[in-house]
Amino acid sequence: MHDIRVVREAPDSLREGMRRRGKWDSLGPLVERAVALEGERRAAIQATEEKKAARNATSQEVAKRKKAGEPTDDLLAKGRAIGEEIAQLEARQVAAQSELDEILVGLPNITLADVPEGDETANTVVRSWGTPRAANSVKPHWEVGAAAGMLDLERGAKISGSGFIVYRGVGARLQRALVSMMLDLHTKEHGYEEAWVPLFVNRESMTGTGQLPKFEEDMYALRDDALFAIPTAEVPVTNLLRDEILDGARLPMAMTAYSACFRREAGSAGKDTRGLLRVHQFDKVELVRWCAPEDSAAQHELLTGHAERVLKLLDLPYRVLLLAAGDTGFSSAKTYDLEVFAPGVGKWLEVSSCSNFTDFQARRANIRYRPASGEKPRFVHTLNGSGLALPRIVAGILEHHQQPDGSVKVPAALASYLGADRIAASAG
């Protein structure tokens, strides 16, 4: 959500922000409409408040006269007339306000200055780690997984539908091992507080982090309750501090949470339909940070490093992409994607997306901090990143660590959690 003051005082920054995302054609008219509405709104507010002041004065006069035992009929009539005028002015104000809100809540965040302009072709690799194996030099993960008895995609489809996965045997155990390994790393070495959160949240929470109102189609909703299945733990975790004023001395705050994530993947039919690359329910460990505005750029690098650390421990070659403005998510001001190379499918897989939301989510969710006692509250900056998403990590492991005999070597850091240093080629 953008500050209404930006609309009034710096509309050019809003215009430039939309243009840099390549969205001027669709969003430009909305920005201009917002600027006009803000003027109408202010005029209506001023007129309304004048009338209300008059009404209050009249009411007080009524009280005075009643005390003195004087007649008040003329004042009552006057008050009624003012009341009608107020009702009309308020209707104008509410109309302008609600249209304005609707526009503002639908405008994406303004990207930071160091984010390249343009669409995804302008994404840039900022660094990479490890040596990827040659594309198509190994079997794709779904073949290895099926042979090893780890994956049961057919039965997942039977009980829920396509895009729902059943892990079995060592596959199921691998999920648990990965989650434990990541949570231990982030809590013990990176200083995050662990949280375990609801998988269903209300509309306010979804709006707070920016999933609503624009992306309602992408989410699962319950039929009989006003709840949505979370697409990421970012939503419940970030909203934990909604409508709160944090102690500035306690910033930055950091929480990590494992959760299942649910995505309808509306509009992505036909893409990555095989294996684990795009599914409706998956597991993820999420990292969330809250900090002071001047600190968020550094916090973003820190958080990205925490996610990268998981990939290093899993010994998976990866690259870090700085997303161009047009490819940066709705709420984000700057995003790094971490991609792992999966030689079996011959593709770079996005396994983490680390974003700085500046005050965009904080404004929507009303998360503030008091810099020092006695000072006024300011909006925090929020950040989050996957640390990491499991299915594509599993794909990466099954492909990158695949041995010639079809077995899979388990990275040392994970072996103790899995209780094995190798996944056999067949379930035996």
Add this chain to the structure above:
RNA sequence: GGACAGGUGGCCGAGUGGUUGAAGGCACCGGUCUCGAAAACCGGCAUACCGGAAACGGUAUCGUGAGUUCGAAUCUCACCCUGUCCGCCA
């Protein structure tokens, strides 16, 4: 799910439809006193928005939303949340 009770400032807590933004207390800040502290006493102490260079003025806010009224913390309705008891339940 049923029956009650209740939601007021950072906290506790009063509040007959008419100077109630809201008594009182606690906490907090400043001062007097003191060698210093405590106690006591005096004073201050909500937020947002609008106008204004400022002083200051205006508007709104007593769970949320609507309604009645010249005027609502106070009356009406709906919803949300909390507590207690009963029922059900992993």
